[in-house]
Amino acid sequence: MSNHLSERAKACIAACLKCATECDSCAKHMVGKESKSACPACCVECAAICRLCADAVTADSHFLKQICKLCADTCDWCAKECLASGHDHCKSCAEACRLCAEACRKMA
Numbered sequence: 001m002s003n004h005l006s007e008r009a010k011a012c013i014a015a016c017l018k019c020a021t022e023c024d025s026c027a028k029h030m031v032g033k034e035s036k037s038a039c040p041a042c043c044v045e046c047a048a049i050c051r052l053c054a055d056a057v058t059a060d061s062h063f064l065k066q067i068c069k070l071c072a073d074t075c076d077w078c079a080k081e082c083l084a085s086g087h088d089h090c091k092s093c094a095e096a097c098r099l100c101a102e103a104c105r106k107m108a
Contacts, residue, residue, distance in 0.1 A: 009057050012068070012103040016054040019075060019100035021046035026093035028102060037084035038077075043093060046078035050100060057107060068108040075101035 005013070005069035023043035030040035053071035056064050082090035 005058070008103075008106055012107045013054045013057050014051040015100040016057070016071065016105035019096040020047040020050040020054070022093045022096035023050065026090055026095075029089045030085075032085070033087065035085045035087070037081040038092075039081045039085040039087075039090055042074075042078040042081040046074050046097060047053065049074045053104060064069065065108045068104040072101040072104035072108060 023046045027040035027043040049071050054065050056067040061067060075097040079094040082094040
């Protein structure tokens with residue numbers, strides 16, 4: 001990562017990219033499985049927002065605070081939905097979402 005970024009920004013980018021990867025994995029594992037919640041749809045949406053947020057932090061976007069807040073809110077929703085799905089693999093996704101939401105709130 002670029003040296004011009006603060007440690008807080010670097011942590012946010014790392015959390016967003018890890019969350020996007022976990023969400024992609026969770027969505028892949030949900031193919032053909034029933035869910036008691038919005039998982040895997042939330043994972044697809046969350047992964048996209050997390051990648052957008054990582055890009056926004058890197059670019060020091062004019063809308064950075066709004067994007068980080070949206071990402072945190074999306075991650076909170078996805079964590080809740082993944083935990084409610086009842087599948088073991090969703091737990092690591094929910095944890096990555098929780099950590100990402102925390103990192104994004106520090107940037108918002």
